[in-house]
Amino acid sequence: MEETLQTFQRLTAFLLENEQQQPVPAPIEPDDLLRTLDLSLADEAVPDQELEARLRELIQHTPKTASRLFFNQLFGGRNSQAVLGDLLAVMLNNSMYTYKVAGPMIGVEKTLLAEVSRRIGYGADAGGTIAAGGSMTNFMAMNMARDIARPQARQEGMTAGLVAYTSAEAHYSIPKNAAFLGIGRQNVRSVPTNARGEMQPDALAAMIEEDLRLGNQPFFVNATAGTTVFGAFDPIAPLAAICRKHRVWLHVDGAYCGAVIFSRRHRHLVSGLERSDSFSFNAHKMIGTPLSCSLLVTQDRKHLHDSYSNDAQYLYQTGSDDWNPGKTSFQCGRRNDALKFWTLWKSVGTQGLEALVDKQFVLADFARTYIADHSDYQLLGIDNSISVCFNYKNIPAQELCTALYEHAEVMVGYGSFNGADFVRLVTINYRNSEDDILNFFGTMERFFEHRAEADPAPPANRAPVLS
Ligand SMILES: *Cc1c(COP(=O)(O)O)cnc(C)c1O
16 A cells, blocks of 8 residues: 555646646647547556556546646645545545444544534534436435425325335335335335345246236336345346346346455356346445445447437537536536546456455355354354354354454454344455455354453343354
């Protein structure tokens, strides 16, 4: 990391100098872009010096929004204190959803929001949030107003008859988004899974048939590549066949484990993916870029344009739609989340991405073997997954995770499947070694041994152990 920071320092020094000398770089025609700059991504890694040279070229040709000659948009300049905060945020890389994971950063956000609320004269009940842009915050405001005007809309929807399907193990954003879209949470069918947590195609087919009999209109199936708890992969090929038959859109939510597309060893887990209508994955999960970096691809880009374009004469003043992605994005202003992923890919090559994906499975297998070899543990979950699920000495999973967190030992979370709770160890940090995994188990074992010595009374009312 130290070396990377030195590289960063050289690159930013170059940027500041270049911005002075060439505040408005000569524009490149999109058609000439690939001739001017080497943006290609290859299997082989490139040496550090070459990556630095490529980044220099990119910097040189990128419009300088902080220069004194940039008046083109409703932003500009560079506030050094704010840059410092963002760079630190990148280094810390917290996710602002729980205190456990973000700690005092939640206090930072709350203070900011409370101070704004106070200044504008909102009362004691005021609250707030920060989103990825003004389009999203406007969406949230209109959505709150709709939910007041039509209190039943979140549950029942406003687009009578439209029905979506996802597995019982899918991410909570699916019903949440159905509420936003006027579909209604109750019109998202929860398709049963098998014992491995994978959606059952026969059950989906039967549910679609039943909805058609009732006069409903099935329109969307969400398959998950890496369910949030087990890391299970829904069987895409048979789901695609059902969707094609009924002309239903098939989306594959690969937020967690869709990055197996980079691994020759593991991409069979998403076989049939080419038959889906859309696919998304989070590079900030398996690939390990800083938050956030969530990619969405569709089989036919026309649909993106049809759903997200809106004329804005004050914005779209040059170039074709092909090179103005504001016409296919949810947000208006949008962070450059592409560069961090490109930089990584360019630098390590596709082989490097493959190696980091494969490593996570190796670490997970190592952890599962350890658990299987030690009688104090009970192994749950599935193989072929980077979510390692287990229980230890019959200690209820929630109690175990919370005690480790409160005593600042290690941070790990718990999940449940079919009513059973368990610890979920996620081997997503490919920089970890097998020793780090051993250290996790060792730390946990020592902690509970000491605790048992200090307080030998067996805890009462333990949750029953699952078989
Ligand atoms: C994490 C996750 C999401 C949500 O992604 P965010 O970037 O956290 O909003 C969606 N689906 C699955 C399966 C996930 O694991």
